[in-house]
Amino acid sequence: MLEKIKELTKDTAIYGISTIVGRFLGFFLIPFYTNVINTHDFGIYSNIYAYLAFLNIFFIYGMDAAFMKYASLKEDKAEKKKIFSTAYLFVSLTTILLAVTFYLLKIPFSRLMEIPNEYSKLYYYLIFILIFDTLALVPFANLRLERKSGKFTSIKLSNIILNLALNFILVLKYKLGIEAIFLANLIASAFSFIVLTPEIYKLISFKIDKEFLNKLLKFGIPYLPASLAAMVVQVIDRPVVLAMTNESTLGIYQANYKLGVFMMLFVSMFQFAWQPFFLNNAKEKNAKEIFAKVLTLFLLVSSMLWIVLTLFVEDFARFEFLPGKSIIGKDFLSGIAIVPIILLGYLFNGIYYNFQAGIYIEEKTKYFPFVTGAGALINVVVNILLIPILGLIGAALATLASYVVMALGLYLFSQKFYPIKYEYGKVFKILSTITITCILYYYLYYEIGLTFVYKLILLVGFVGSLFVLRVVEKNEIIRLVKMLLRVK
Numbered sequence: 001m002l003e004k005i006k007e008l009t010k011d012t013a014i015y016g017i018s019t020i021v022g023r024f025l026g027f028f029l030i031p032f033y034t035n036v037i038n039t040h041d042f043g044i045y046s047n048i049y050a051y052l053a054f055l056n057i058f059f060i061y062g063m064d065a066a067f068m069k070y071a072s073l074k075e076d077k078a079e080k081k082k083i084f085s086t087a088y089l090f091v092s093l094t095t096i097l098l099a100v101t102f103y104l105l106k107i108p109f110s111r112l113m114e115i116p117n118e119y120s121k122l123y124y125y126l127i128f129i130l131i132f133d134t135l136a137l138v139p140f141a142n143l144r145l146e147r148k149s150g151k152f153t154s155i156k157l158s159n160i161i162l163n164l165a166l167n168f169i170l171v172l173k174y175k176l177g178i179e180a181i182f183l184a185n186l187i188a189s190a191f192s193f194i195v196l197t198p199e200i201y202k203l204i205s206f207k208i209d210k211e212f213l214n215k216l217l218k219f220g221i222p223y224l225p226a227s228l229a230a231m232v233v234q235v236i237d238r239p240v241v242l243a244m245t246n247e248s249t250l251g252i253y254q255a256n257y258k259l260g261v262f263m264m265l266f267v268s269m270f271q272f273a274w275q276p277f278f279l280n281n282a283k284e285k286n287a288k289e290i291f292a293k294v295l296t297l298f299l300l301v302s303s304m305l306w307i308v309l310t311l312f313v314e315d316f317a318r319f320e321f322l323p324g325k326s327i328i329g330k331d332f333l334s335g336i337a338i339v340p341i342i343l344l345g346y347l348f349n350g351i352y353y354n355f356q357a358g359i360y361i362e363e364k365t366k367y368f369p370f371v372t373g374a375g376a377l378i379n380v381v382v383n384i385l386l387i388p389i390l391g392l393i394g395a396a397l398a399t400l401a402s403y404v405v406m407a408l409g410l411y412l413f414s415q416k417f418y419p420i421k422y423e424y425g426k427v428f429k430i431l432s433t434i435t436i437t438c439i440l441y442y443y444l445y446y447e448i449g450l451t452f453v454y455k456l457i458l459l460v461g462f463v464g465s466l467f468v469l470r471v472v473e474k475n476e477i478i479r480l481v482k483m484l485l486r487v488k
């Protein structure tokens with residue numbers, strides 16, 4: 001079992017290079033944006049990007065996941081090539097049709113997205129970004145499935161470095177404001193597509209196999225409403241906050257939400273490695289035992305990351321890298337209290353990804369819409385109920401509530417079709433420790449003041465509790481460290 005976890009750790013680490021380094025480079029844009037772009041324009045950018053994230057899911061409609069599912073079952077290269085060609089050609093066709101539709105319906109969609117007239121050009125950038133991003137998804141999925149994590153990483157990193165460089169050039173030299181963000185994204189997305197063309201050419205056969213297409217659509221289409229609902233969970237707070245407040249408040253919310261990037265990075269790199277890992281190891285005799293141990297290890301690592309970030313993220317955000325210039329612009333710092341809640345939301349999102357294994361293996365993707373739909377509904381309802389009372393904290397709690405509901409819902413469905421005996425005692429102890437620490441954190445933050453001494457006490461208390469409750473044992477740490485040191 002340790003060898004299998006070692007394999008997952010290796011892929012997670014490699015994907016983490018592109019995810020962590022890339023996102024971290026991208027994170028440097030937040031100090032840049034919040035110090036050169038006002039809260040009003042940052043709110044407009046945040047709202048449009050929420051719709052972009054939603055439309056990305058709509059354009060791919062689960063075909064990348066369907067491709068990975070059925071290609072992983074084929075040993076014959078010709079069969080894999082046939083599946084790739086079918087998925088890629090059909091996605092290309094629907095992408096063109098959708099792009100043309102959005103182009104022709106510019107006026108109503110621009111109004112829906114609340115794009116001001118002076119920023120109408122951003123709508124066209126949005127369409128072309130969607131085209132290039134969508135056409136790259138199946139090739140990227142193929143790289144993951146073939147465990148070409150090095151190539152995957154290099155392309156992703158190059159994309160983000162190019163995007164980062166163009167942002168600085170277009171904002172500082174050409175004074176393009178938030179238009180620069182979209183133009184830089186478009187150029188970087190086009191670059192990734194061009195770099196992937198040799199991979200595409202190598203696998204494409206310019207023929208759609210109807211039998212495979214039916215299978216792909218049968219698996220992927222139920223994934224669409226589920227993915228859309230999952231994206232609603234991630235982005236619905238932006239338009240709701242905008243509708244219930246204003247652009248400046250949304251800008252403040254989004255800037256602080258971005259500080260959750262460090263937990264998102266860990267969850268993302270785990271997800272990239274986890275999906276091909278459980279598909280390729282589903283037939284192992286001790287597969288369920290491995291999957292159970294993975295959840296415990298994920299929770300242990302993510303909880304440690306959560307406590308460190310929760311306690312010290314404000315110090316990081318307020319750090320002045322230049323006189324009068326902090327990591328997060330001073331006009332945006334009033335929303336810093338939402339960050340621990342957002343971090344916890346991403347942690348539960350990672351738990352949700354853990355529970356996906358059984359649904360994928362047993363081909364029960366038709367249940368995804370029920371789970372993510374419930375999460376989306378909870379998100380909207382809690383946002384509407386709590387924003388008037390708690391402001392931005394209410395919006396953050398809505399995100400956390402939706403991820404908790406999704407994780408619980410997927411657990412119930414997954415256990416029904418693919419029961420796994422998780423290490424429930426350890427899972428409960430970790431989550432209980434997080435809950436108690438979170439309550440103490442906000443009590444100190446609002447009632448007494450969170451000094452460095454209190455932060456140190458909370459940190460020591462959290463880590464100590466994991467040892468006292470025997471969540472972490474000396475022998476397991478030694479074995480895990482030895483295994484990680486041998487990862488090559």
